[in-house]
Amino acid sequence: MTIKTRFAPSPTGYLHVGGARTALFSWLHARRHGGDFVLRIEDTDLERSTQASVDAILQGMDWLGLDYDEGPFYQTERFDRYNAVIDQLIEQGLAYRCTCSKERLQQLREQQMAAKQKPRYDGHCRDREIGPDEPHVVRFRNPLDGEVVFNDLVRGPIRVANQELDDLIIRRTDGAPTYNLTVVVDDHDMGITQVIRGDDHINNTPRQINLYQALGWEIPEFAHLPMILGDDGARLSKRHGAVSVMQYFEDGYLPEALLNYLVRLGWSHGDQEIFSLAEMTEWFDLSAVNKAPSSFNTDKLNWLNQHYIKSADPARIAELVLPHMNALGIQTNVDDKLIAVVEAQRERASTLVELAEISAFYYQDFAEYDAKAAKKAFKGDAAKCLQHVAAKLAELSDWQREPIHQAVADSVGELDVGFGKVAMPLRIAVTGGSPSPDLDLTLYLVGREAVLRRVDQAIRKISQATLD
RNA sequence: GUCCCGUUCAUCUAGAGGCCUAGGAUCCCAGCCUUUCACGCUGGUUACAGGGGUUCGACUCCCCUACGGGACGCCA
Numbered sequence: 001m002t003i004k005t006r007f008a009p010s011p012t013g014y015l016h017v018g019g020a021r022t023a024l025f026s027w028l029h030a031r032r033h034g035g036d037f038v039l040r041i042e043d044t045d046l047e048r049s050t051q052a053s054v055d056a057i058l059q060g061m062d063w064l065g066l067d068y069d070e071g072p073f074y075q076t077e078r079f080d081r082y083n084a085v086i087d088q089l090i091e092q093g094l095a096y097r098c099t100c101s102k103e104r105l106q107q108l109r110e111q112q113m114a115a116k117q118k119p120r121y122d123g124h125c126r127d128r129e130i131g132p133d134e135p136h137v138v139r140f141r142n143p144l145d146g147e148v149v150f151n152d153l154v155r156g157p158i159r160v161a162n163q164e165l166d167d168l169i170i171r172r173t174d175g176a177p178t179y180n181l182t183v184v185v186d187d188h189d190m191g192i193t194q195v196i197r198g199d200d201h202i203n204n205t206p207r208q209i210n211l212y213q214a215l216g217w218e219i220p221e222f223a224h225l226p227m228i229l230g231d232d233g234a235r236l237s238k239r240h241g242a243v244s245v246m247q248y249f250e251d252g253y254l255p256e257a258l259l260n261y262l263v264r265l266g267w268s269h270g271d272q273e274i275f276s277l278a279e280m281t282e283w284f285d286l287s288a289v290n291k292a293p294s295s296f297n298t299d300k301l302n303w304l305n306q307h308y309i310k311s312a313d314p315a316r317i318a319e320l321v322l323p324h325m326n327a328l329g330i331q332t333n334v335d336d337k338l339i340a341v342v343e344a345q346r347e348r349a350s351t352l353v354e355l356a357e358i359s360a361f362y363y364q365d366f367a368e369y370d371a372k373a374a375k376k377a378f379k380g381d382a383a384k385c386l387q388h389v390a391a392k393l394a395e396l397s398d399w400q401r402e403p404i405h406q407a408v409a410d411s412v413g414e415l416d417v418g419f420g421k422v423a424m425p426l427r428i429a430v431t432g433g434s435p436s437p438d439l440d441l442t443l444y445l446v447g448r449e450a451v452l453r454r455v456d457q458a459i460r461k462i463s464q465a466t467l468d
Numbered sequence: 469g470u471c472c473c474g475u476u477c478a479u480c481u482a483g484a485g486g487c488c489u490a491g492g493a494u495c496c497c498a499g500c501c502u503u504u505c506a507c508g509c510u511g512g513u514u515a516c517a518g519g520g521g522u523u524c525g526a527c528u529c530c531c532c533u534a535c536g537g538g539a540c541g542c543c544a
Contacts, residue, residue: 010544045543102542109540118470119540137542155473164471164540172542179544203472203539226474227537235537261480264493268481271492290474290481293537297479300494310507348506358505373504408503423503435505442504 003035004193007061007068008183010042011053014244015060017296018198018228018236021262025225026196027066028263028284038190039071044182046076060245064255065277070190075182082177085185085215086138086170094214095170097136098125120166138171140181140211148206153194153223153286160206168207180204184211192220196286199224223286226266226293236296252324252352254312257305266290274307306350314342317355324356330363337362340445348435358434362445365454369461370433377428383462385422386429388415390455399448405440429458 007023009015015023030037039061043049058072075082089095100121109119121139130136142165149159170181177185187195202224212219230236236243248258260275267290269275269283309317318338325332332338341362342355349355360366369378389411396403412422423439430451436442443451 008544012544042544048543105542113469113540116469120470158472160472166540169542174542176542178542183544198538199473200538201544204544206472224473229537231479264480266480271482273480273493292474294481295479297494300480303494306507345506347508377504418503420503427504431504433504437504437506439503 001193002191003030003033004038004191005030005035005196006038006040006071006187006190006192007066008040008042008186008197009057010045010048011050011057012045012048013053014056014246016236016243017245017248017258017262019057020060020064020245020258021228021265022196022198022225023061023066024064024259024262025223025267025284025286025289026194027068028281029194029196029223029286030069031281032284035193036069037067038073038192039068040073040075040186040190041071042075042179042182044075044176044179046176049076056244056246063246063249064259073186073190075186078182078186079177081189082182082185083171083175086177086181089140089170089214090138093141095138095140096126096128096167097130097132098139098167098169099128099130099134099136100124118164120164121168123167126167135173137169137173139167140170140207140214142167142207142210148209150205150209150219150222152202152205153196153221154226154289155199155202155224155291158202158205162206162210165207165210170211180207181211184208184215184217187220188212188215188217194221194223194286196223196225199226223289225289226291228265229293229295231296231298252321252354252356253301253305254308254320254352257301257308260304260308261301265294265296274304302350306347309349309352309355310347314339314346317346317352318342321352321355321359324352325359325363328356328360330356330360332363337445344437344441344445345435358436361431361434361436365450365457366432368432369428369458373428373433377424378458378462381417381421382425383459385411385415385417386425386455386459386462389422389426390452390459393443393448393455394452396448399444401440401444404443408439425458426455429455 005026007026009019027037029035041054041057043054061068086095090097104124105121108122112119125139126141143162145162147159147161149157151157168180169178171177205222205224209219228236245258256277259277259280263275263280263284264273267284267288269288315334318334321342322332322334322338341359345355345359348358389408392407392411393404396407408422408426412419415422427436427439427442430443430446
């Protein structure tokens, strides 16, 4: 049988990292086995579903490169099918109409809780043979005894007694089918072979299996993924900053870095940390997925992001960093200079935002020096050294790395000081204290005019400080 | 409360009874490299939740306790 998996988010918010990892694992399982991956939007909750959320989810999937072979399907477009199944269940006596009010149900729950029991429907309408005319919900007639056993591909065998389950509502008063019914119908109709989803659905699985059995359908395999917790070990929520996948895009992360980070959250392949998409596809295996929840760790994500920024094609990084440069007020294009700047700076940044920030000095003058760097560099004879080396640089006929290097070396020789006496103030004067590569490369990329202008500015700053 | 699930360094994890004096990675610290900051390299600190079994032997198997999470909706 062909492997087919799906990702089935409900559009009530953006695609968050937990959902993204569920999608990734599901996608990986399909790709690994040469199967298909389906995207299905579970929008049966008319109240909370929004088009904006659908768009956000689609956008997130697209950015991560999680492509789907079928879909997106929308459950709201399949109501006729669900209702046909529900009607069939009623007809066969496997489901029944119920007129219990929300108030009665609420009261029942409170009583049961007070009696330290698990709240569940008492079957009040089970045998009342209610007709279709008065307002009602439809409930599934869950087996009263026996137990449901299934072998979770991640957790292993799980068993639940039917006595723990109650007659769940499969159609609301307004005629809309509910999750547990729609998910079963869809997974069956779409030929899903492995249902891979968050472990908050473990408790729903036995009910769904009973539904499969009542309908005489083949039961798919299930794999329940542990959840992802925030940095602090608490459930992921808004206060954890970047929970939306697209927030990571905006914060300057590369999709391959996020994917690599996510795949290692709950899954491993020996000691390997860096995985290309091809590698994770080749080795991903549900049986190697952890059972315990894991905490999101931004430090490690940053490390991976830096790794990918460092090893990606500089031209591509230039493309990606450009919007972040623009955001800093720098107007430029992806040209030779930007690519050279990226190559010069990329091992010093863990995000594209950072890369833009530490590269700004190649394009624009700055008002402030890094206090610590300036204090260290602008002292003693710094002004004199700067004056001397500036004169040398001004005389250069050819503004290239070699001659620049030579000019600085000459200056050092003539002044008869250590290299750092000249190089340090010069670097800080030109960069303001930003991380930067070899001095000659830095000066070359900044350009002669800007270098001389900034050295001048630094000399003035030093003399001013001396006067104070 | 009831049911289901989980528990190895701060964090992600390796570990399928002896290979474990518990390995790797991130973080942190120190050193080297060095004209800054990084990168890189070397080294270091830190973990099997607790208690009982089973076994010649348990991080690995079983039970109990503790802690954590999830579910218990006319949400998904």
